[in-house]
Amino acid sequence: MPAGSLMEVKKVGRTIMEAQEIARAISRVAHEIIEHNHGIEGVALVGIRTGGVYLANRLAVKLGEIEGASVPVGALDITLYRDDLDARKEQPTLRRTEIPFDITDRKVILVDDVLFTGRTTRAAMDGLIDFGRPSEIQLAVLVDRGHRQLPIKATYVGKNLPTAIGETVEVYLEEMGRPDGVVILTP
């Protein structure tokens, strides 16, 4: 969700990563994925809507370049699996889940832009398991900002970013219509 202009007026932004650093992080994570899985056979990427899907696509391109083979990519919308639907005044907008391959017995790598409380990841794992039984689920994130509320740890991290709990981390990607960048907004 793009930051509204109101938010930008209220909060001060600090750029943490720019386009080149994001590209390097993706490249490094791609290499780590190959190393960890001894290649890319049986590996599939599933991006969490919205930012994670773009990152999953970029990772897939990178993995293809390095290994010369293609990795299936899916998109997962976790809204229906959230644990805070009751507490919200408005229902979040639903987006489509598209996993056009069988995940059973595959190593599925969930891809997200920011790892924060871990609740999104929990919901994503629940959602994923409704599609089959992966042999393994791994987690790749561009930014790990800490403050976990669940016992969840990323397998691959683009950048570890210490933050205060009240701060907001925004990841902008070209696919959303603005230049690549990771920004911390301080209230």
Added chain:
Amino acid sequence: MSLKRKDLLGMADLSVEEIQLILQTADSFKEVSGRDIKKVPTLRGKTVVNLFFEPSTRTRTSFELAAKRLSADVINFAASTSSVVKGETLLDTASNIEAMQADFIVLRHPSAGAPGILARSLRASVVNAGDGSHEHPTQALLDLFTLREKKREFKGLCLVIVGDIAHSRVARSNISALVKLGAEVRVAGPPTMMPRHIEELGVRVFFNLDEALKGADVIMMLRLQIERQGIALFPSIREYSRIYGLTPERLRLAERDVLVMHPGPINRGVEISPEVADSGASVILDQVTNGVAIRMAVLYLLSAGR
């Protein structure tokens, strides 16, 4: 954007944006219904009560499946087997159901406005599943969803609704939605089944079906309510069928890629010939499939409005 409502009572009070939001949300739920495991935990712990004062298979089953696919608990309640036959009022029946912590009441009732009365006095969300000759909003929404899937745009679409317009809640809900969305709506049927001043809703009236069908992109057939024919609205079913039945010959008067819709249950050989009902133009079963997705979307969106 979200649907800031507790209840869904009719299409007349929905804005174009709200309609689009429901259709867009239903896209996601259609995907859920296509999975091996057709269930998401979204409404876990919530209770949906289907309160039906008129017979129904399709709508009740569709709501029941929708609620179950969202992990809600469902109670079906048919008036014929309930305390209603002992003389309990509608409001008392509903209040008792609400006292058992129901979160949604899906109501079908022979009297227009009954869901509105419940909605005003209950905390639970009320969904109108058909009230008299008034509205049947989820039917109109699933029709719109099917149209959007097949035709993409509503603007400029020429649509003919054929049959007993006066007694049809499906017609009323669809007219009010389609006119809002910019479609050209025609209604066709015998004068005895045509409400006076219906033109004021923004539709064109035809008594000759052949003329109405010229240039039509969509034909929406209504069920001839044979059980209602105590009052003589036409001389005989055979005559009705001859003048207002949709046959392959008549279908050729419409556009080549015409869609044929019907809210069901169909009377084969009365308002629609079997050849047409089973033809490639017919999207009748798509409508049924889409009904579940639409009802999931409605339950999901209303669950935040309480």
